[in-house]
Amino acid sequence: MNLLKHSALGIMAAAVVVTGLSVTADAQFFKGKRVNIIINYGAGGNTDIQGRMVMRHMKKYIKGKPRLVFRHVSGAGGVVGANFLGEAGKKNGTMMGVFTIPIMAQVMKTPELRVDLSAFHYVGAIGQQTIGHIRKDAIPGKTIKNYKDLLANESHAIRTGGHGPTSSKDLRTRLLFQALKIPLKHVTGYKSGGKIRAAILKNELDMTADSLAGYYGRVVVQLIKPGISVPIWHIGTPGPNNTILHSPTVPKNIPSFQAVYEEKFGKGARPDRMTWDAIRTIGASREMLRILVFRKGTNPKAVAEMRAAWDKTMLDKAFLADYRKVNGSDFDGKSGADAQKYVKTIVDVPKDLEKFLLDYANAARG
Amino acid sequence: MTFMEAVLDGLRLVLVWPAPGYMLLGVAIGMFFGAVPGLGGLVGMAIILPFTFGMEPNVAFAFILGMYAVTTTADTLSSVLLGIPGTAASQATILDGYPMAQRGEASRALGAAYTVSMIGGVIGAVFLAISIPVIRPVILSFSEPELFALAVLGLTMVASLSGKSIFKGTAAACFGLMLATIGFAEFGGVRRYWFDQNFLLEGLPIVPYVLGLFAIPEILELAVRNTSISRVQREEVATGGIINGMKDAAKHWWLGIRCTCIGVYVGMLPGLGGSIVDWVAYGHAAQSEKNNENFGKGDVRGVIAPEAANNAMKGGALLPTIAFAIPGSASMAILLSAFFIQGLEPGPQMLTDKLNITFTLVWTLVLANVAGAVALLLWGSQASKITYLQGHIIVPAIMLVVFMGAWVGNGTLGNWIVLLVFGVIGYFMKLGGWPRPPIVLGFVLGKIMEEAMNLSMQTHAWGSFTRPIVLVIIVLIIATIIHAVMKQRKKQKELAEPSEFKPGEGSMIVAEGGKDCPPASWPISALLVMMFVYCFVEAMQWSFSPRVFPQTVSTIGCFLALGALIYDLKGRAALKAGTAAADVVGVDSAYVLKSLYYLSWLIGIFVLTLLIGQFPSLVLFVILYLKFWGNFSWKVIAIYTVFAITFLLIMFNEIVPVLWYEPPHLPSFFV
Known part of the structure; x- marks a missing residue:
């Protein structure tokens, strides 16, 4: 009996120790590990710079203080990196992607994207709106002071620039102008936003749109302050009841596209369903421009630990200050759980919308 | 200011x-x-x-x-x-x-x-x-x-x-x-x-x-x-x-x-x-x-x-x-x-x-x-x-x-x-x-x-x-x-004049495209024609x-x-007829075969990487090369290999970390 009692006590004690250890192990999942951070664009690009900045702050909150190592798997507009993580990434929590989400590749079902972006485990996401801006002298004989001056134009073709018929910048620009019934001459094939802005500076183009980081970091100093261009709109955040709301990260004097549209066609007016849905989809994709993800099937402890670290990072004052330094605008983040839900709403587009976007892109191929 | x-x-x-x-x-x-x-x-x-x-x-x-x-x-x-x-x-x-x-x-x-x-x-x-x-x-x-x-x-x-x-x-x-x-x-x-x-x-x-x-x-x-x-030997080179x-x-x-x-x-x-x-x-x-x-x-x-x-x-x-x-x-x-x-x-x-x-x-x-x-x-x-x-x-x-x-x-x-x-x-x-x-x-x-x-x-x-x-x-x-x-x-015109170029001198420094080797060149020309057509x-x-x-x-x-x-x-044709200019040379078959053999070693690195992973295959290449090509002693090989591993680890694992290729069927080494 005594032996039995001692044995039972011993087992209980062992259980307590093991449980305690396992609790410590859970809390210290990343202790002594190295986490490979996969960046799906090349060294030095916006994704790389922002990814490094984010992870530098997030590292403080990852229990176990793992070593973070950055690797670039670039190509095909971020698709190569997404494929790499989704297909060959480790499931033990030591490989995480910090991506610019190649969302249009999934929405338009391009064959090179072999993974389902909504199947990743989302640790978090960062949204970033785009601001459209136009040369003040885009319409002959008139000085454009704001979007209202542009809306009055129905005859002179505005020269716009883009990266290619299937890029979201091209689709967005063409869709917005078409919806507003403003004629445009779209020039496409510029390798970077910088080249488009240079063309605007040289008066070869009138208008383009840039992410908030690009707007504050480049456009303001290059085009706005010298008095060459003015901001006209931002696409906005898809809201309830088929609306597109003003994004809280964008100044009030730069209206959302819905506000611009209603200014021209009246309160509550909408273009045809397909055009509006396409605009809303593209707008929604800006809500999670950068994503932090693990591949499907990754150890749940790793995902939970990283999500907890991300949640704390989003409240970190030093991070928010650095984010503002790098991007010029306030941080607009989503938790892992929210991002996981939100991505579904973007990628699950109806078949007819998918076809509409594909046909729309194909129509612009030269 | x-x-x-x-x-x-x-x-x-x-x-x-x-x-x-x-x-x-x-x-x-x-x-x-x-x-x-x-x-x-x-x-x-x-x-x-x-x-x-x-x-x-x-x-x-x-x-x-x-x-x-x-x-x-x-x-x-x-x-x-x-x-x-x-x-x-x-x-x-x-x-x-x-x-x-x-x-x-x-x-x-x-x-x-x-x-x-x-x-x-x-x-x-x-x-x-x-x-x-x-x-x-x-x-x-x-x-x-x-x-x-x-x-x-x-x-x-x-x-x-x-x-x-x-x-x-x-x-x-x-x-x-x-x-x-x-x-x-x-x-x-x-x-x-x-x-x-x-x-x-x-x-x-x-x-x-x-x-x-x-x-x-x-x-x-x-x-x-x-x-x-x-x-040229080091001793033959002027200082300064x-x-x-x-x-x-x-x-x-x-x-x-x-x-x-x-x-x-x-x-x-x-x-x-x-x-x-x-x-x-x-x-x-x-x-x-x-x-x-x-x-x-x-x-x-x-x-x-x-x-x-x-x-x-x-x-x-x-x-x-x-x-x-x-x-x-x-x-x-x-x-x-x-x-x-x-x-x-x-x-x-x-x-x-x-x-x-x-x-x-x-x-x-x-x-x-x-x-x-x-x-x-x-x-x-x-x-x-x-x-x-x-x-x-x-x-x-x-x-x-x-x-x-x-x-x-x-x-x-x-x-x-x-x-x-x-x-x-x-x-x-x-x-x-x-x-x-x-x-x-x-x-x-x-x-x-x-x-x-x-x-x-x-x-x-x-x-x-x-x-x-x-x-x-x-x-x-x-x-x-x-x-x-x-x-x-x-x-x-200058090239048509007699040249001091001696064919077959492997060590002679020739400018890019400065000599002709028609037997090795014509397949490239033919391939290029086909490639352009494709x-x-x-x-x-x-x-x-x-x-x-x-x-x-x-x-x-x-x-x-x-x-x-x-x-x-x-x-x-001129080479076959023996009427080619001095700087038109034939193929040194033994050299080409040996080169192809070495090329197969390089391809071997790639194949081995698919099987056992990138890092071990590179190290293995170093060891095998030193042994079978260089005929070095095991002592030299050991020292060399330690340096190679240290270089790879410090350089590509610490300073500029890369994502080593590791075959899916093997456990991860670099975690």
Whole structure:
């Protein structure tokens, strides 16, 4: 009996120790590990710079203080990196992607994207709106002071620039102008936003749109302050009841596209369903421009630990200050759980919308 | 603040501690990133940028620009000593730098290169300082039509890089232009020549491509012949090579100045930049210098020209970045981010309120260039000793650097496939007397040309060709072609005269494309003809804009390759009949077979990587090579292997961590 009692006590004690250890192990999942951070664009690009900045702050909150190592798997507009993580990434929590989400590749079902972006485990996401801006002298004989001056134009073709018929910048620009019934001459094939802005500076183009980081970091100093261009709109955040709301990260004097549209066609007016849905989809994709993800099937402890670290990072004052330094605008983040839900709403587009976007892109191929 | 006050305040800011310390640290990091092939300044800048977040602007820029300034000085090391371009900006340096090393004049080449790099860098910075207030109209007057015309002008230098046969040189350039069309054509939304390989959608990766073309053939030769890089013994070489190089730089000061100007102007134009500037300068030197028959065989002027230009380019590249926030390259885009992080706005205020900060950049460039060049000049003699080592002892080390250099960009096995495929192509081109530089030139210019052509036609249509600067460049193009044709005819006449060239001398240094080997050359010509036909046919299914450039190039390329084929077949017939000229040689079958055997070892690294992973297969290669090719003792092998493992782990696991390939069926090693 005594032996039995001692044995039972011993087992209980062992259980307590093991449980305690396992609790410590859970809390210290990343202790002594190295986490490979996969960046799906090349060294030095916006994704790389922002990814490094984010992870530098997030590292403080990852229990176990793992070593973070950055690797670039670039190509095909971020698709190569997404494929790499989704297909060959480790499931033990030591490989995480910090991506610019190649969302249009999934929405338009391009064959090179072999993974389902909504199947990743989302640790978090960062949204970033785009601001459209136009040369003040885009319409002959008139000085454009704001979007209202542009809306009055129905005859002179505005020269716009883009990266290619299937890029979201091209689709967005063409869709917005078409919806507003403003004629445009779209020039496409510029390798970077910088080249488009240079063309605007040289008066070869009138208008383009840039992410908030690009707007504050480049456009303001290059085009706005010298008095060459003015901001006209931002696409906005898809809201309830088929609306597109003003994004809280964008100044009030730069209206959302819905506000611009209603200014021209009246309160509550909408273009045809397909055009509006396409605009809303593209707008929604800006809500999670950068994503932090693990591949499907990754150890749940790793995902939970990283999500907890991300949640704390989003409240970190030093991070928010650095984010503002790098991007010029306030941080607009989503938790892992929210991002996981939100991505579904973007990628699950109806078949007819998918076809509409594909046909729309194909129509612009030269 | 007056101009002079800003100059002095800029200098003061650079000299206030801790700015000089960070600048020197940046210089040290930059030398390292420049010297290791595949790394380069861009990777270095991306890595150090986050460390500047909390720094004062003068300290942050001293750190970043200190690193940025010297990568194109240090990259000369591997270009000259190993024939492997350290960065994209030193590709042309290998054309004469490596032959100089083979002749035992590595120190002299390095001495000349570092001297002109320093002078070029300093003049580039001074030019930056004096040009800022007046440069706006120049930059704004260069648009897509001008870039297209400039790229065509750049192509005309193919003539000076073509060696004996203008057909081969121009067909090779067309091959390069075609390679530039691989990948996703943004303007047409079309995937071109991508063979269902995602890694090709971004275009052919340039580092593995260039390493394959140039490094693999040289390594093959070292492995098969087991010679040192230098074909002469160390004792036979006169001392004071570095000093001699510095004297060379002084002697050819006018060439240095001209190439510095080329560097500044090419750097200034967004969209051209680093990958082309060395070729433009080299082409200019080869076309304009007198007594240029030794270009490509180890003429020091062929080192001076690209090295003066590639450092001067950096000052020029800063101009549009500072003045208009237009970054001309990815490196400048990072610098622009640094501006923003520091709360600075590029633009007119950099010339007024913040002029002292602008001069901080200028002074940093000046001081970093001097510091980097002096350090490398002091160290150059020691580094050049590598060229006297036995082939078998350096081949495994070079292989590690080449394979990892090809890997580091985006870490996919596709990069190794490109490396090996172009290694084979480069080997047979070298064997067959095909010049390889036009392929690289065509590749870098092709990317610029097609984009510029497409955008020009959309924005200016046919008016593109009537713009004043375009007209001036067209005149220059015509003049250059006439000059090149006249020179080519003169060269043909000279070649027809009796030559002292003795066939079969493997160690003799011959300029690229300077000899003919019809039995090895005609299959390349035939393959090129077939490739151009395939490219033309494949393009027929695309819409107009993505089709027009590849179809135009493939049509021209096909005729030129046919010309080369006829030339080869004639040579082959003459060789068989015993009536060939002295510099038309046959194939050394034993050498080729041994080379192919070694090539199979390189392919073995790839296969082994798929089976057991990248890191162990590289280590295994080192061991097996030393044992079975080098016949070294186990003691030497053990020591060598420890160094190799340490190098791989420190370099690619700690400093620039890469994602090692690990087969899915094996447990992870690097976690």
